[in-house]
Amino acid sequence: xxxxxxxxxxxxxxxxxxxxxxxxxxxxxxxxxxxxxxxxxxxxxxxxxxxxxxxxxxxxxxxxxxxxxxxxxxxxxxxxxxxxxxxxxxxxxxxxxxxxxxxxxxxxxxxxxxxxxxxxxxxxxxxxxxxxxxxxxxxxxxxxxxxxxxxxxxxxx
Amino acid sequence: xxxxxxxxxxxxxxxxxxxxxxxxxxxxxxxxxxxxxxxxxxxxxxxxxxxxxxxxxxxxxxxxxxxxxxxxxxxxxxxxxxxxxxxxxxxxxxxxxxxxxxxxxxxxxxxxxxxxxxxxxxxxxxxxxxxxxxxxxxxxxxxxxxxxxxxxxxxxx
DNA sequence: CATTATTTTGCATGAATATACAAGCAAGAA
DNA sequence: TTCTTGCTTGTATATTCATGCAAAATAATG
Numbered sequence: 001x002x003x004x005x006x007x008x009x010x011x012x013x014x015x016x017x018x019x020x021x022x023x024x025x026x027x028x029x030x031x032x033x034x035x036x037x038x039x040x041x042x043x044x045x046x047x048x049x050x051x052x053x054x055x056x057x058x059x060x061x062x063x064x065x066x067x068x069x070x071x072x073x074x075x076x077x078x079x080x081x082x083x084x085x086x087x088x089x090x091x092x093x094x095x096x097x098x099x100x101x102x103x104x105x106x107x108x109x110x111x112x113x114x115x116x117x118x119x120x121x122x123x124x125x126x127x128x129x130x131x132x133x134x135x136x137x138x139x140x141x142x143x144x145x146x147x148x149x150x151x152x153x154x155x156x157x
Numbered sequence: 158x159x160x161x162x163x164x165x166x167x168x169x170x171x172x173x174x175x176x177x178x179x180x181x182x183x184x185x186x187x188x189x190x191x192x193x194x195x196x197x198x199x200x201x202x203x204x205x206x207x208x209x210x211x212x213x214x215x216x217x218x219x220x221x222x223x224x225x226x227x228x229x230x231x232x233x234x235x236x237x238x239x240x241x242x243x244x245x246x247x248x249x250x251x252x253x254x255x256x257x258x259x260x261x262x263x264x265x266x267x268x269x270x271x272x273x274x275x276x277x278x279x280x281x282x283x284x285x286x287x288x289x290x291x292x293x294x295x296x297x298x299x300x301x302x303x304x305x306x307x308x309x310x311x312x313x314x
Numbered sequence: 315c316a317t318t319a320t321t322t323t324g325c326a327t328g329a330a331t332a333t334a335c336a337a338g339c340a341a342g343a344a
Numbered sequence: 345t346t347c348t349t350g351c352t353t354g355t356a357t358a359t360t361c362a363t364g365c366a367a368a369a370t371a372a373t374g
Contacts, residue, residue: 004322022360038324043362047216054209055223066212094249106284113256113285121247122254124283133288136249161352179330195354200332 004045007035011045012065019062021053026063078111079150087128089147091140096132105130115150119143161202164192168202169222178210178219235268244285246304248297253289262287276300 010033011026020026023042030037037045050066085104090097100108109125112132119138124131134143167190168183177183180199187194194202207223242261247254257265266282269289276295281288291300 024360039361040325040363041323043360044322047212047362050212050214052209052211052218052221054211054221055204055207057207057223059204061209064209064211066214109283121249122256122286122288124281124286124288133249133252133254135247181330196331197333197355198353200330201352204332 007037008045008049010035011042012049015049015051015063015065019056021060021062078114081107081111082115089144094134094136094138096134096140096143098130098132100128100130102128104128117143117146117150119146164194165202165206167192168199169206172206172208172220172222176213176219178217183220235271238264238268239272246301251291251293251295253291253297253300255287255289257285257287259285261285274300274303276303 007030011030014020014026014029014033018029020029023039023046027037027039027042030042046063051063052066053061054064056062081104085100085108087099087101089099098105098108105125105128109123109130112120112123112130119134119142121133121135123133132143134140164187168187171177171183171186171190175186177186180196180203184194184196184199187199203220208220209223210218211221213219238261242257242265244256244258246256255262255265262282262285266280266287269277269280269287276291276299278290278292280290289300291297
C-alpha cells in the first residue's frame with residue numbers, strides 16, 4: 001500500500017500546521033485532504049509518527065511531532081543561511097576563519113552550531129567574521145570535506 | 158487545602174524520575190508516598206501541572222513535564238547560573254569551549270569570572286559559546302576537577 | 315498464474331482519560 | 345453563629361484513544 005505512506009506525511013503536515021487536540025477533528029481535516037479512514041487507523045498512524053500530546057500552556061492540549069522531526073525539517077533553512085552568508089574560509093593551525101557578508105556572521109555561526117558538525121568544537125561570531133575552533137584530531141581537510149557533503153556548492157577558497 | 162499543593166510537587170517528582178505511562182500506575186506510586194486520591198483528581202493534577210504524554214521513540218508513551226519545569230526552578234547564585242546555562246564543555250589545546258543554552262553565555266562567563274578559578278586565565282562570551290583560556294601550566298583535567306568540586310553534577314562531556 | 319506470507323484496515327470493544335455535578339471543607343463577612 | 349464564597353474532591357459518566365481479531369489488499373514465491 002502506497003496509500004499509508006502518503007497519508008502519514010499528510011497527517012504530519014496537518015499536525016505541524018494546526019492546533020489539533022483530538023483524533024476526530026484530525027479525521028475531518030484528513031477527509032478534506034481526500035483521505036477517509038477510521039479513528040482506529042488514525043490512532044495507529046499517530047503512534048507510528050510518534051506524535052505526542054502536550055500542554056498549550058493554558059488549559060488545553062494539542063498534538064505535537066517529536067523534536068527530531070521538527071528539527072530536521074528546519075535544518076534545510078540553516079543550510080540556506082550558510083550558503084547565503086559565507087564568503088570564504090581559511091585556516092591557521094586548528095583555527096578557522098570564515099568571512100561572511102556583512103551582518104551574516106551570526107546567522108551562519110548559529111547554523112553551524114545547529115548542524116553540529118563533528119569537526120567543529122565551537123564558534124564565535126562578530127559581524128562579518130566567524131572564529132572556528134576545530135576539535136582535537138580534526139583537520140581543515142576534514143571540515144571542508146564535511147562541508148562538501150552537507151553544504152554542496154560552497155566557496156572554500 | 159494544603160494537601161493539594163504538596164501532592165502536586167510529589168506528582169512532579171514522580172514524573173520526573175520515572176517512566177510512567179498511565180494514571181493508574183501513577184496512582185499507585187502516589188499511594189506509596191502516602192497520598193490516596195482517585196483517578197479523577199489525578200487527572201486534574203496532571204492538567205494543572207501541564208504534563209504531556211510523549212513518545213519514547215519506540216512503541217510507547219510516557220508522561221513528561223513541560224520544558225520550563227525541567228529546566229528551571231532556581232534561585233540566584235552564580236553556581237546556579239552555571240548549572241542552568243552550561244550545556245557542555247570541551248577542550249582543544251589550552252582552550253576550552255563551553256556551550257551554553259542560547260543567551261546564557263554571558264551569565265555563565267560572569268559567574269566563572271566571579272568564582273575566580275585558578276585554572277582560568279580569562280573568558281570570552283558570545284551568545285551561547287564561551288571561550289576559556291587556561292592559565293599556563295594548567296590542564297583541562299585540572300579545570301574539570303575544579304568544576305567537580307565547586308559545581309557538582311555538571312555535564313563535562 | 316496459484317499459493318502463501320505480509321501489511322493494512324475496519325469493526326467492535328476495552329482501556330485510559332476528562333468532566334458535570336454535588337458534596338465537603340476552610341476562611342471571612344455579617 | 346450563620347451565611348457566603350471559593351477550593352478541592354469523589355462519584356458517575358462521557359469522551360477519547362488503543363487494540364484483538366478477521367477480512368481485504370498487497371506483495372512475494374514457486
